[in-house]
Amino acid sequence: MPAVKSHPIQSMADLDKVGNPNPLTDGIFPQTYEKIRYFRENMPADFGCRLAICRAVEHCTSTGGEKIFLDVYDNPELSACCLILVTDFMIKAIPMMKEAIGEEWEVFYLQGTKNSGGFKAVQLFDGHD
DSSP: OOSSSSOOOHHHHHHHHHOOOOTOOOOOOOOHHHHHHHHHHOOOOOOOOOOOOOOHHHHHHHHTTHHHHHHHOOOOHHHHHHHHHHHHHHHHHHHHHHHHHHTTTEEEETTTEEEEOOHHHHHHHTTTT
């Protein structure tokens, strides 16, 4: 976040301090769920909320800084562990967010456009049947 004076993850020790964060209680997610609840209660019935952007590399640069790109070569263990931590967190958070916004699993967004297909579409992009 812009108000942070330095990125909190600079080493494996910093990463170890993070532990196994919970999307319901850690970071900015409790505030996110509160905002979702507020908007769902107060917005017109034909309006909807949308899933937040979930990109592991962007979240890693927020926590570890732009050096994550150099760390891929200079400190691959830290890079890999950071990406795994963020990915695991998002795997837990996405179902909770989809439930909070009232969105079905079959819906996904590609460049701002709402699409159907969900996991089937992801499997097709990954080359799976």
